[in-house]
Amino acid sequence: MKYAKWTILTLLALTVIGFFHYTLPQHDIVRVVNTYQERQDLNDWTRIFWSSPDDQSGTLVNRDVQFIQTVKANGKPMVYRNEDTSWSWPPYFKFDTANLQTEAEDLKSTAAAPQWVSVTHYGWRIVYFSAFPNAISIKPVDGPDATIIPWFNIFFFVFLAVILLVLRRMWLQFRERSIDPVLEDMGEAWDGVEDRADAAAGRARGVWGRFRAWLGTWKGKPRP
Template sequence: MLTYLKWTFRIVLWSTLFALAHYTLPQHDVVRVVNTYQERQDLGDWTRIFWAHPDDQAANLANRDVQFIQTVRRKTWLLGFYQTGGEETMVYRNEDTGWSWPFYFKFDTANLQTEADDLRSEKENPEWAVMTHYGWRNELWSTFPNAVAIRPVDAPDVTVIPWFNIFFFVFVVVAWAFARAAWRQFRQRMVDPAVQDAEESWDEMSSRVNEKRGRIRRWLDTWRDKK
């Protein structure tokens, strides 16, 4: 039973960390911008966590105007590393993140909206761009990924290497290995000797207690023999 609980805890923990990383880390889509617009959104339910909170005022509003970018996106698989050749629609929100989480420090919503407007094109004469964003698109919960940057590209089959994500995971692995080595060294130098000393002290105390008990029993036995 304990083994099942341990594995369940590990699966839940790693799944949560993976979901958090997948939502927060930047992703890159090859898109064709078809339209931009602004719409008032109600932020009264639990899905508020999927909208940005650039300042205290925005966090307290029940609804606010949000800018959106409508695109046609190239389909990909394997977390966006490979293109399948097809296309699908994708709508991005365009909100400042400010100083809040996730820490993109985005303050140029108006500039990004202008850049997206400038890249609008028709299907007959497409102009392609790479949209950098974070977050998820979910039609049921009406959540949208947040656009962070956009830049034009010459062709839709461009290869985008996620350098930030690569460096991030390398840093995480190195930091984890360093922390593990530091903990092992600390455990060998501090924890294990302290535990060993505590065990020896406990054994010594137990021996003394047993010895005193034996003396008391022998003393009581002498009184019983006299009777």
């Protein structure tokens, strides 16, 4: 049971961490090298890695998706999809796909004359599943060593910690006022039952003892 408990807790923790890592915004310092549009098939389970804008049917099997090709400072490529999230999950309320594609096109540069930009995105790049992070915004930065402070994530986790502390306090108060008294009453009732059972057992032993003593008085009497 001990191993099963820790296995379940580990899987739960990994699920929560993975959910936040996929959903919360991240920032990459990259150089835009190209933008393009490509039709993507959406008829298998990998559809979960693509957005579902409100203005597109959930039964759509393929659609055109815009992409932004970039290169990191270490020379590794990174490709982002550029899709509206509209009112769906995650709640970025992104409606400016065309504008973002234009901004990315305008910020293209070469290795000889690099223009470094910060791309805010969510999601993962999984080559084997053709999964791409979704670009949310793009802005120029001074260089590849620019520091981006994730203010949203900081505020989010502070807010989440406050909410968890409030919920914990509410639970402790509820337990103190409602559950603990019931458990104490149950404990007292059980103690009373045990006391009565012990008393009954004592009385039974007393009666049985007196009965055996009475029988003993007959053993030594002579026969007439």
